[in-house]
Amino acid sequence: MRVVLTGGGTGGHIYPAVAVGRQLEREEPGTELLYIGTGRGLESRIVPELGIPFEAVDITGFRRKLSLENVKTVVRFVRGVSRAKQLLRRFKPDAVVGTGGYVCGPVVYAAAKLGIPTLIHEQNVDPGLTNRFLSRYADVIAVSFRESLERFGRHGRVLHTGNPCATNVLQADKTRGYASVGVPADAPIVLIVGGSRGARAINDAVVDMAGKLHSMPDIHFVFVTGDADYDRTDTRLRERGNIPPNLHVIRYLNNMPEVLAASSLVVSRSGASFLAEFTALGIPTILIPSPNVTGNHQEPNARSLADEGAAVMMLERDLSGDALYREISAIIEDPGKLRRMGEAARTLSMPQSAEVIAAELRKLAGKR
Template identity: 65%
Template sequence: MRVVLTGGGTGGHIYPALAIGREVTERQPGSSLLYIGTSRGLESRIVPEQGIAFEDVTITGFRRSLSWENVKTVVRFVQGVRRSKQLLRKFKPDIVVGTGGYVCGPVVYAASKLGIPTLIHEQNVIPGLTNKFLSRYVDAVAVSFAESVKYFDRCSNVIHAGNPCASAVVHAERDRGFASLGLNPGTPFVLIVGGSRGAKALNDALTEMMPMVSNLPQVHFVFVTGDRFYEATSLQMKQLPSTIAKRVHVVPYINNMPEVLSAASLVVSRAGASSLAEITSLGIPSILIPSPNVTNNHQEPNARSLADAGAAEMILERDLTGGLLYSHINAIMGDSARRSLMAHASRELGMPGAASAIYDQITRVNRKR
């Protein structure tokens, strides 16, 4: 099978596309992949590192207010469609799969106009502008959250498949996660992650909270700061009493996140769609602090979906303090029955077979054409 993947700007669009690509090559060895993104997005670095052929188009997003930039975006879109048609005619894909982000627009639209089968995947509860626009042209839509289906009424073929990133973590080895942190298997720990670059609000709350954790003497804390906050946070944690400091593990980044995640007793995290897919696939209880600095505030509906199901607690960033974060962590880690109920609810939401479901949809769409 020859598949074009497109989507970019953030890892939330890129990693689902790569997960779909992996599923295709595993199910059909010998398949060929081409990724079309922008030269300025993260995909221009991440995709070639995965050994996947990469081509770029130039496109920018629409602004939500009247702006001369929107006229320029229309011009770039037309040029992007023209460039995409050239790339598609050359590669001759069996299907084009888009996972959102502005670059997805001209590529998927061009494919539909060339009569090439198309599928888009939406990661968040509230769809992005690009995917809503494309839904009237594509052959199929796959969504991560059941609540998203209603937003794609212009497409007759919509499936609730889950997020393909969930499929990548199901075989993670817990013992290797403990070992990589220098912890004995079964040690209860709270994994605190502020995203790939870290989050100042979460960093400040954690620093404020740490002197309070003496009431949880058996619990360790693993804080992934991001590079920019690592040095300052490490210095602050070294000033804690030794009884607490020895239970605090500060790292800038975790390379084996699936293994560490599978070993965690509780996760404190932003509410990016890929992260939530991994958390629920493993059935981990969580405290979610959605970022307010994302398009359309899409992380808050993501977090609310888990909170409403009993799988997570949600704290809005404007309410976040060290004391409030501690009270939530203490309530969950101090009550094994509650933690077990949250884990069960999380697992009920998990869709570890998401990549396989999307692959099956791809093959169905391809056969119909």
């Protein structure tokens, strides 16, 4: 089977596409993949490192107000469609999978115009602008959250599949996770992470509460600052002094699924792919949605888990070192609450997501 994957800008778009591709490779060893992204997005670095052939299309996103830049974006879109058609004709895929981000637009649109079966996956509760546009051209729409089903109106085939990242994380080796962060096997871990680039507000709250962590010596706090904010955060911690030995400060994790598998509680943003991994593993979470993302889409994601008792949601405006410490201690020091939240998270998981999407792609390819 030959499949084109497309989606970019953030890991939240890239990793679900890769998860679908890896699932197809597991099920059909002769599968050939091609990833089409932009030369400026994270995908241009991440995808080649994963050993997947990569091609670039030049495209930028629309601004949400009238501007000359939007006129230029229309021109880039038309050129992007032309470039995508060239790549698709050359590769001859059986199907195209789009996972969001503006690069998806010209690629999935071009595939639809060439009569190639298409499937788009929406990770968030509230669909992004690109997937809303593509919904009129895609053969199948897959969504991570049940609440998203109604967001696509009368489209003939909208499926609640969950997020394919959930399938991948279940194969993670937690023993390697413990070893990679220098924590004894089976010790309780509170993982604090603000995403691949980090989150300054979360980092500042952890710095402010660091002195209190001496009171929980048996709990290991794995604090991932993100590459961009590591130096500033590390300096602030050292200026405060008295860094507790159970606080492990890390710049970046390249084995996040393994460390997640070893964690007892996670504090993070509420990107959809991360949430899929938490629920698949049954990990309680404290979610701090980013207020800086398009359409504030992380808050509905977080609220979806909080309403089911799987997470506690804290808005960034309410975040402080004292507030975060109170929430962490209230959960980690109450085994019953920790267990109930984990069970609630697991009931929301869809660990077969990648398999379901792979099966749908085979159906589409067979109808061609």
